[in-house]
Amino acid sequence: MCGKPLVVPEQASAASTSFAGDVPAGAPALEPGTPWERRVELGSWRAWRDTVVEALFEPGRLFQDARIDRGAAQARFAVVTVTVFWIAGQMLERFLLRPWTQRAVAGIAVRGQFGSVVQKLMQIESDNSPRTAALMALLTPVVVLVTLYVNAAVTHLFAVLLGQNKRGFAATFTACAYAFAPLVLFAIPGCGAPIAVVWAAILTGIGLKHTHRIGPGGAAATVIAPYVLVC
Amino acid sequence: MNWTTHAGPPSVHALGLAAAGTALLCAAAILPLDAPPLSLLACPFRSATGWPCLTCGCTHAFAAFVRLRPLTALEANPLGAALALLCAVHSVWTALRLFGLRLAPASFSATPRIRAAAAALLLANWAFVALHGPR
Numbered sequence: 001m002c003g004k005p006l007v008v009p010e011q012a013s014a015a016s017t018s019f020a021g022d023v024p025a026g027a028p029a030l031e032p033g034t035p036w037e038r039r040v041e042l043g044s045w046r047a048w049r050d051t052v053v054e055a056l057f058e059p060g061r062l063f064q065d066a067r068i069d070r071g072a073a074q075a076r077f078a079v080v081t082v083t084v085f086w087i088a089g090q091m092l093e094r095f096l097l098r099p100w101t102q103r104a105v106a107g108i109a110v111r112g113q114f115g116s117v118v119q120k121l122m123q124i125e126s127d128n129s130p131r132t133a134a135l136m137a138l139l140t141p142v143v144v145l146v147t148l149y150v151n152a153a154v155t156h157l158f159a160v161l162l163g164q165n166k167r168g169f170a171a172t173f174t175a176c177a178y179a180f181a182p183l184v185l186f187a188i189p190g191c192g193a194p195i196a197v198v199w200a201a202i203l204t205g206i207g208l209k210h211t212h213r214i215g216p217g218g219a220a221a222t223v224i225a226p227y228v229l230v231c
Numbered sequence: 232m233n234w235t236t237h238a239g240p241p242s243v244h245a246l247g248l249a250a251a252g253t254a255l256l257c258a259a260a261i262l263p264l265d266a267p268p269l270s271l272l273a274c275p276f277r278s279a280t281g282w283p284c285l286t287c288g289c290t291h292a293f294a295a296f297v298r299l300r301p302l303t304a305l306e307a308n309p310l311g312a313a314l315a316l317l318c319a320v321h322s323v324w325t326a327l328r329l330f331g332l333r334l335a336p337a338s339f340s341a342t343p344r345i346r347a348a349a350a351a352l353l354l355a356n357w358a359f360v361a362l363h364g365p366r
Contacts, residue, residue, distance in 0.1 A: 071243040142254060149251035160341045161349055169244055229353075230286045 031067045034178070036077045051077065055181030059203055062178060063210035068170040074177035075148065082144045082180050085187040087137055093189040094133075101189065144180075152176040155204065158225045164218040167211065175207025201227070238335035241328045245335075249325035252318030259293035259315070285357045286310065306363065310356040 032038075035054065039047030054062040066074075093101060156172040159165040165172070182199035185192040201223055209219040241249070262269050269290060276284035292311025295304035296319075304312035328335065339345075 071247070075243070075247060145247070146251045146254045149247045150255070153248065153251075161346055161353075163341070163343070163346060165341065173244060230284065 032065050033067050033070065034062055034065050037067055037070045037073055039073075048077070048081070051178070052081065052181050052184060055178050055203060056199075059178075059206045060210065063175065063207045066174050066178060066207075066211060068167060068174045068211060071170055071173055074174055075145065078148050078177040078180040079141050079144050082183045082186065083141045085184045086144070087140055089187040089189055089192060090136060091133075092187065097189050148177060148180065154226050154230060155208070155222060159208065159212065159222045162218065162221055162225065164208070164212060164214045164222050166213055171211035172208065175204055175211045179203035179207050233337050235334045236337045237333055238328070239333070241325045241335075245321075245325050245328070249322045253322045255293065256297050256315065256318055256322070259290070260297040264291065264294055283357075283360045285353060285360070288360055289314065308356070308360055310353070 035042055035047045035050035042050070051062065152169070152173045155176055156165065156169050159172055179200050182203060183196045185196035185199070205216075205219045205223040208214065208222055209216055212219070264270065272290065274284050274287050276282070277287060286308065288308035289311030291307035292304040292309075293315045295301070295307060296312055296315035301312065304315065324332075324336070341349075
């Protein structure tokens, strides 16, 4: 009516460097949400299953749909997913495959330079008491939650350093939380864990690209830099 | 420049980071450095090159920090000591916000100058660890 062009200012605080904040209050959520974020309408089981399948086979779609103001739900998804499959993998390894893995690990210990470390690991893992199993079941969700936040914090720090932080910590956290989906492979003893970790790192990069709306090069650098510099 | 801003209760991520920070400090206080699982941690960068990585010594820095030996923590790894201090401050501040404090740290924009300064500090930290840290 006044003849002046309509200018909508960017949310200044969205790209600012804060580790503590969710999305700024009042910021509109344009994304429809992942199946897990719509689990009230879909049902918990279907929502979880669809989210894991999308994360593994259609990650671009999952991260495009993800809402960065659903931090609590995303943390719950990561903790539940990893805890269940990690405990399942440990139980499987501990009670069914122990003699085979002990022979394999003993062979590595004899050949390799990490013999003493491997022997200590074998001593710890030989404890099959109910107390150890209960302790493992209690501590695993705590360890997963701490790992999730430490991973997100380190990734976000490098995103800030490399100038790739466009939408705040919540966006980095969303990418890191759904990138934990391949850790369902922890249930497979032996080769499951290394494959899962590499897959999770790749998913984190894809997630950062979509949640921060940055280029693939910047996303890849943000994910790879911590692995190179922070062992 | 204002270092704090008025805010409501802590966000989910503030609580999550405080929980993670508290867990790390508790683990550093409880777990002995010379027994598993901490004694099993080995730096692949150091194993491959003989040189420490950026965060080598952080476990010792956290352990010294929670035992109130700040100089030992700084000597082990200044970055680790700073991170331990950050964890403690953030955890206490978040707890205070849960009990009614309405102040939060102010956000700031990471300008290219700030990012360059941070990168230089990380480089200086690595040089310190490489020259003075345990070999």
